[in-house]
Amino acid sequence: xxxxxxxxxxxxxxxxxxxxxxxxxxxxxxxxxxxxxxxxxxxxxxxxxxxxxxxxxxxxxxxxxxxxxxxxxxxxxxxxxxxxxxxxxxxxxxxxxxxxxxxxxxxxxxxxxxxxxxxxxxxxxxxxxxxxxxxxxxxxxxxxxxxxxxxxxxxxxxxxxxxxxxxxxxxxxxxxxxxxxxxxxxxxxxxxxxxxxxxxxxxxxxxxxxxxxxxxxxxxxxxxxxxxxxxxxxxxxxxxxxxxxxxxxxxxxxxxxxxxxxxx
Numbered sequence: 427x428x429x430x431x432x433x434x435x436x437x438x439x440x441x442x443x444x445x446x447x448x449x450x451x452x453x454x455x456x457x458x459x460x461x462x463x464x465x466x467x468x469x470x471x472x473x474x475x476x477x478x479x480x481x482x483x484x485x486x487x488x489x490x491x492x493x494x495x496x497x498x499x500x501x502x503x504x505x506x507x508x509x510x511x512x513x514x515x516x517x518x519x520x521x522x523x524x525x526x527x528x529x530x531x532x533x534x535x536x537x538x539x540x541x542x543x544x545x546x547x548x549x550x551x552x553x554x555x556x557x558x559x560x561x562x563x564x565x566x567x568x569x570x571x572x573x574x575x576x577x578x579x580x581x582x583x584x585x586x587x588x589x590x591x592x593x594x595x596x597x598x599x600x601x602x603x604x605x606x607x608x609x610x611x612x613x614x615x616x617x618x619x620x621x622x623x624x625x626x627x628x629x630x631x632x633x634x635x636x637x638x639x640x641x642x643x644x645x646x647x648x649x650x651x652x653x654x655x656x657x658x659x660x661x662x663x664x665x666x667x668x669x670x671x672x673x674x675x676x677x678x679x680x681x682x683x684x685x686x687x688x689x690x
Contacts, residue, residue, distance in 0.1 A: 437534050439501040442476050443491040445538060447505040449520055450480075450487045452545055456520075457512035459647040460656040463487070466524040473528045484662030509601070511549070512643050519544045552592045559638040560585030567627075567634040576625035579616050583635040587612030591639075602673050605639055609677025612636050617685040632678070632687075639674050641667040 446467040453463045460482040471478045471491060481488040486507050492500035523540055526532045532540070564581035572580065591608035595601060616635040619628035644667040651660035 437474050439476060439491045439493065439499045440503075441534070442471055442474050443489055443501050443503045445534070445541070446470050446478070446491070447487060447489060447503055448545070449524070449541055450482075450489070451505050451507040452541075453517060453520055454482065454487065455508045455510050456516040457510075457514060457643045457647070458517050459650040459654075460659045461650065461654040462517070462521075466521055469524045469528045473530070474534070482656060482659045484659060484666065509595075510644075513549060516544060516547075519547075552589065556585045556588040556592070559588040563635050563638055566637060567630050570627070570630040570634055572627045572630040572634070573625045576619055576627050576631045579619045579624065580631045580635040583612040583615035583631075584638050586615055587636075588638060602669060605670055605673035606677040606680075609636050609639055609674045610681045611677075612639075613678045613681035614685065617681060617687060620687050621685055632682075636674055636678060639670070641670040644670070 449470070450463045450467050453466060454460075458466075463482060464480050467480060467489070468478060475495075476491050476493055478492075479490040486505050488502070488504045490500070490502040520541070523532075523537065523544065527537050560581040563584035564577040567577040567580040568574075587608040590611050591604045594604040594607060612635050613632060616631045619625050619631040625631060644663045648660045648663035648667060651657075651663060
C-alpha cells in the first residue's frame with residue numbers, strides 16, 4: 427500500500443486543518459483517547475501530503491499543518507470540542523473513514539460529506555439507553571448478592587435517574603448539576619429498599635443503582651493519556667472524572683440524609 431506524498435493542488439492547508447479538527451474534536455467528544463485522535467488525524471494529513479503537530483486539551487484541539495515542499499502553505503488552528511457524549515460506534519466509523527482516505531479510496535469532497543453524515547447520525551433513543559442502564563444496574567445488584575426485589579429497585583432507580591439526567595442536559599443545564607440530581611433521584615428510589623425492608627441486601631441496591639453515573643471512559647482515557655505522554659490531557663480528564671464522582675457522592679448524601687438512613 428502506497429500513500430500519496432504530494433498534496434493535491436485543490437486541497438489547501440486550511441482545508442486539511444479544518445477537516446482533521448472536525449474529525450478530531452468529534453472523536454474526543456465521542457470517547458477517544460488522545461493517542462487515537464492523533465493517529466487518525468496524522469493518517470489523514472499524511473495522505474494529503476501534509477505534516478502536522480497536535481496538542482489536545484480537555485476542551486479542544488490545537489493543530490498546525492504544513493507542507494514541507496511549500497512552507498507558505500501552512501496554518502495553525504484551534505477548535506473547541508462539542509459536549510462529551512460517549513458513542514463508540516462513532517469512533518469506529520471515523521477510524522474507517524481515515525483508512526479509506528489513507529488508502530486513496532475516497533476524495534476530499536466525498537470524505538467531507540461522509541464525515542458530516544457521521545456527525546449527524548442519530549444516537550440511540552433515550553428510552554432505550556434508560557432501559558439498558560436499568561438492566562445493567564439490576565444485573566450488577568444481583569451479582570453483588572441482591573435479591574430480585576433489590577435488583578428491581580436498582581433497575582427502577584437507575585432508569586428514572588437516567589431519564590431525569592437526559593432531560594436536564596436537554597435543557598442545557600450544567601452537567602455536574604445533572605449528575606447531582608440524577609444521583610439524588612436514583613438514591614431516593616433505591617432507598618425505599620432500606621426504608622421498607624423490601625429486599626435482603628438493600629445496601630447493594632444503593633451501591634449499584636448509581637454505577638451508571640461512574641465516568642468509566644474518562645477514567646480509562648486519563649490512564650492511557652498518562653502512559654502515552656499526554657500529561658495535560660490526562661490530568662484534565664482525571665479532574666473531570668473526580669468531579670463527576672464527587673457529584674455522585676453529593677447527590678447520594680443528600681438523599682440518604684433526607685431518607686434518614688444512618689447505617690449505609
